[in-house]
Amino acid sequence: MRYFWLLALAVTVTVQGAFAQSIVGTVRDARTSSPLPLASVQLLHGNMGMAADRSGHFEFDNLSEGSYVLRVSFVGYETVERKVQLGHADVFVAVEMHAVAMPGPEIEISAMRARERFSPVTFSDIDREDIESEYYMQDIPVMLADLPSVTFYSESGHGIGYNYLRIRGFDQRRLAVMVNGVPQNDPEDHNVYWIDLVDLLGNTDNIQVQRGAGSAFYGPPAIGGSINIVTGDFANRKGVSISTGAGSYNTQRYALAVGSGLVDDTYTFFGRFSRMSTDGYRDHSYTKASSYYVAATRYDEDVTTRLNIYGGPLEDGLVYYGLPRFAIEDRDERRKNYNYWEAADGEYTWTSERRKQEHEQFSQPHFEMLNEWKASESLTFNSALFYVIGQGYFDYDGTGWTDAAYYRLTPEFGFENVGDPANPIIRAYVDNRQVGWLPRMTYAHDGGSFTAGLELRRHRSEHWGRIQWAEGLPTGLDPHRRYYEYRGGKDIAAAYVQEQYSLTDRINVMGNLQYVFNRYSLFDEKYVGTEFDHDYHFINPRLGVNFNINDAWNLYGNVSYTHREPRLKNLYDAAESSGGTTPQFAQNADGSYDFDNPYVRPEKLLNFELGAGFVGDRHRVLLNAYVMDFEDEIVKSGGLDRFGQPITGNADQTLHMGMELVAQYQLLRSLAVEVNGLLSRSRLESYTVYDTDDDGNSVATSLDGNRIAGFPEQLANVKLRWRESGITGVLTLKYVGEQYTDNYENPENRVDPYSVLNASIGYRTPPVMGLRSVDLRLTVNNILDRLYAQSGEGNQFFVAAERNFFVDLVLNL
Incomplete structure (x- = not known):
């Protein structure tokens, strides 16, 4: 923690010198008055240039008197040139830029996208330039981890493979994650499998993260927040890029990107293909993945249509169990990857090595068709039609906890006198199919706009398990025999409306109302024959207001009410039926199940947000407070399933209550500092x-007043960013306070506070040897080589890698 305060103190001290005159100014969108961060600003006299900061501010210091020509450019906008006469005093220039008229309308990906000083919600943006300066091959949660109230942890330890994201402490099952507005959370499990989105950041134009409830109209309910990842239309990405990189733990990446630019004022085409591999930080935590992303866009006068196809096959070693507390600071033990262990008094009493056969193979291609039709000046129709396939399996060790009865190798199923299979490897297979349509209509009227839309999705899945290999199997056993098999499904139908209205030039209000219908289905269960449908009906309202006090200050607030249904596994874990798992529903007098009455209820959240923002010429500050009052919150109830996930x-x-601070300041022309922090309190008010x-005998234990597991109550980030003459440098310090891994406040089941320092430095050359440019970058993570855990479940802890690096090279043809 002391490093955090030292760095924070250092970056807030500024030495003011005695310079000559300055040209200062702002760059904004002429229509919306929104700042255009990172717009290119050049003084043609003297060949000086810079990028506007996140507030659209720029400043040229130490200039002599005379006449200058200011040129400002920004992707998708007309270039602006202004003559500036500099005398004895500084000159302020307000630059307003007009968007370039494309051959057809630009597709508005999401109706929920927030705008500063307009939308009464709490949000953060990551733009293309930030992604290019920091992305090497890490997964998306690592890229987002420096945003306010965001944390992540990695099963493998170094941010590649299975990674998990939290916002305000809420895990990713309780976040709404979308790519181009298309929901990414698994409909049955609610989880987000970032490993299936390998290298998607290489095709991403921007990411918006909204914090708080009700921030998504479709997809899974947004409890902790929403994340919308938007890939580009690539009209301005013409040419060929070849990239390669290598780093610690035998990590390698190769990629090829080809863009056509705008062809015949009608089409754009783009493709990116990559291959990455790593041995992983922990033993047997390797990942091998290929990815593809292909996009084609057609612009007509009033209609724009885009096709996206992306995905890729992968293979990885299983690493879903954590380590005991004493292994965190042991450089050898922290890299171990056991499939089972027991420990007492600071040492292992039993360990089982992860077997080489324990691995996963999976592929999840996405097919999207996005469309925007501008029917008139006031009426626009949008549509997203998508189809997602997810197929694959994972093989895992069944030694020590399974027997012949578990695999249904008993007389009941035609097997006499069968012993327990020895050293079995189990294959669990899944085949997911999801199709969906997200249409919406937007009507612009005097003073505002009205939006209405639908979410229609159909998800079907097949699940089965079998013995892939074992010793002592019955003679003649069908190698394809499945000991569990069932099909699952989820049907989703939702409708929403949104009104955004400007009461005055300074006050605008937002109102949302959403109706959601969800139906879980489980059917075709082999052996047991359990079948059920269970429906949920939710109405989720949200109301907010933004007040622009003046050109610098604004206040906003919103209140929302949101529901979230349990996972299908909360209702019935059919894959474990042979181990004794039964449907989690109340029983009727005759012993049958009442499938209208599940034990786990939907969680209900009343969320209040209140914030104040200030935007100056060189700095920006946002202070936000929230209160999240839950009824029936779905929390860890103790124990882990077979794959290390909490029950x-x-x-x-x-x-849950908290305060968030975000501050950005342009220290020098090329140096900016960003600081964000969270102070929060998350408590079990009534829980037994x-x-x-x-x-x-049944024993009741009250946990009233205890901290909720998985919620660190202090977070802070400090980021220094340097941009000058093609050089980009980023230095980040992150601090995460302590968090408990269970709800009992057991001091042994606690992740200690940690701080970590990361850095990257890159250089983009001017045109050289016939190339448009060459990019070279070095990234170093955990510079101080700290030994710490990022997260945990019960008595298991997930460690972060020691100091590691990655070097990458990009040739832009």
Whole structure:
């Protein structure tokens, strides 16, 4: 923590010198008055140039008197040139830029996209230039980890493979994640599998992260927030780029990108293909993945249509169990990857090495058709039609915890006198198919706009498990015999409306109302024959207001009410039926299940947000407070499943409160500092858990007032960013406060506070040897070589890698 305060102190001290005159100014969109961060600003006299900061501000210091020509350019806007006469005093220049008229309308990906000083929501943006300066091959959660109230952890330890993201402490199952507005959370499991989006950042134009409830109209309910990743139309990405890179743990990446630019004022085509591999930080945590992204856009006078196809096959070694607490600071033990262990008094009492056969193979291609039709000046129709396929398997060790009965190798199923299979490897297979349509209509009227839309999705899945290999199997056993098999489904239908209205020039209001219908289905279950449908109906409202006090200050606030249904696995874990798992529904008098009455209830959230923002010439500040009042919040209820994931249940009443600070300041012409922090409190207000004693009696334990597992209550980030003459440098310090890994506040099940320092430096050359440019970058993570854990579940902890690096080279033809 002391490094955080030292760096924070250093970057807030500025030495003011005695310079000559300056030309200062701002760059904004002429229609919306929104700042255009990173616009290119040049003084043609003296060949000086810079990028506007995130507030659209720029400043040229130490200039002599005379006449200058200021040239400002920004992708998608007409270049502006202004003559500036500099005398004895500084000159302020307000530059307003007009968007270039494309042959057809630009596709508006999402109706929920927020705008500064207009939308009464709390959000952060990452633009293309930030991505280019920091992305090497890390997964998306690593890229987002420096944003306010965001944390992540990696099973493998170094940010490639299976990674998990949290916003305000809420895990990614409770976030709404979208790519081009298309939901990415698994409909049955709610999880987001970032490993299936390998190298998507190489095709991404911008990312918006909204914090708080109700920030998505479609997809899974946004409890902690929403993330919308937008890939480009690539009209301005003409040419060929070849990239390669290598780093620690035998990490390698190769990529080829080809863009046509605008062809015949009608079409654009873009493709990116990549291959990456790594051995991983922990043992047997390798990943091998290929990816493809192909996009084609057609512009007509009033209609724009884009086709996106992306995905890629992958293989990775399983690494889903954490390590005991004593291994965190042991440089040898922290790299271990056991499939099972027991420990006591600071040492192992039993370990089982991860077997080489334990791996996963999966592929998840996405097919999207995005369309925008500008029917008139006031009426626009948008549509997103998509189809997603997810197929694959993972093989894992069944030694020590399974027997012949688990695999249904008993007389009941035609097997006599069968012993327990020895050293079995289990294959779990899944085949997911999802099709969806997201149409919407926007009507611009006097004073505002009205939007109405639908979400229609159909998801079907097939799940089965079999013995892939074992010793002592019955003679003649069909190698394809499945010991569990079932099909799942989810049908989703939602409708929403949104009104954005300007009461005055300074006050605008926003109102949203969403109706959601979800139906879970489980059918065709082999052996047991359980079948059910269960429906959920939700109405989710949100109301907000933004008040621009003046050109610098604004206030905003919103209140929302949101529901979220349990996972299908909360209702019935059919894959474990042979191990004794039963449907989690109330039973009727005759012993049958009442499938209208599940034990795990939907969680309900009342969320209040209140914020104040200030935008100056060289700095920007946002202070936000939130209160999140839950009924039946779905929390960790103790214990882990076979794959290290927490078993969850309802807590009657919980309360989350916090304050977030975001500040950005342009220290020098080429040097900016960004600081953000979170102070929060997350408590179980009313929660009782039940267990049994040695005599089989039920014992109640009240956890009222305890901290909620997985929620660090202090977060802070400091980022220094340098841009000058093709050089980009980023230095980031992150601090994460302590967090508990269970709800009992057991001091042994606690992730200690940690701070980590990361850096990258890159250089883009001017045209050289017939190339448009050459990019060279070095990234170093965990510069101080700290030994720490990022997260944990119960008594298992997930460690972060030691100091590691990556070097990459890009040739732009």
